[in-house]
Amino acid sequence: MHKLLVCLLVFLLSYHAVAQQPVFRVVPLGVRGGLDESNLSAYLVAPTGSAAYACLDAGTIRAGVAKAVAQGTLSGTVDQVIRRQIKAYLLSHAHLDHVAGLLLNAPDDTSKTLYGLPGCLATLQQHYFNWKSWPNFGDAGTAPVLGKYHYQPLLPGTPETAVAGTALLVQTFPLSHGTGYESAAFLLRHGNSYLLYLGDTGPDAVEHSTRLASLWQAVAPLMRAGTLRGIFAEVSYPNAQPDNLLFGHLTPRWLQYELLALARLAGPDAMRNLPVVVTHSKPSADNLTQIRQQLEDANSLRLRFVFPEQGRAFGL
Structure with missing residues (x-):
């Protein structure tokens, strides 16, 4: 009997270890929210074991790939990775710190x-790929149309869309990024596992919006089921930043406030140890040090905050 119990315990521990293996591989190409043009928001995501990546935002591409290749995180030359391994771009909004790398690398x-x-x-079609700001590498808009990039709109409330060239599916949700301006969240799926990426967003209370509340309603069942592997959320400023100077961004206090709203729907136990990848911190003074400390000090939900580093891969 004792032997049977030992075998059962070993089996359960082995099953738990397998269940906790990462489903997604993430390679940060850029992690900051401004000023440093070599390190702006961009994250490669693929199922573990795959080199067919979707790129979530595209602020920095070449500098981030070069760092990842130099560290051995990505295999191949910089050009090979950009041209062959990045299969598609998912753009939360068209601010330059989220699309500059895509624009500059488009010719090659x-x-x-x-x-x-x-x-x-x-915005990409009318204001960037318009032959005034940049040649028209899109497949619509100002002639001549070079047709390198195919525009694929994602409509909120519609079924999942397969991300071309990858094994990922995506749904989108609108976010509020300052008065009258829209950003997006992307819910990626591979198999039965999900990953949630939030572009720039202000808190509902400041934005006079219910968009984050609607997003939490949508993902709460995934939290309860244990299938949401992580959330990427921006925290641009420390808590001292006044609400009227947030410009559609979050602070540690406001992120905690929003995640508590999710916990009320999903249950606090479902949130424990959830990886929250902190993105888009402004690189001035000791912003990131303050943000890290303020998040940990108020971590009543026992979340696992992840502070990504450019070029260094991690799993979710």
């Missing part, structure tokens, strides 16, 4: 699909 890139809310893709 291969054909790919650009996913985003219709307004985001319209």
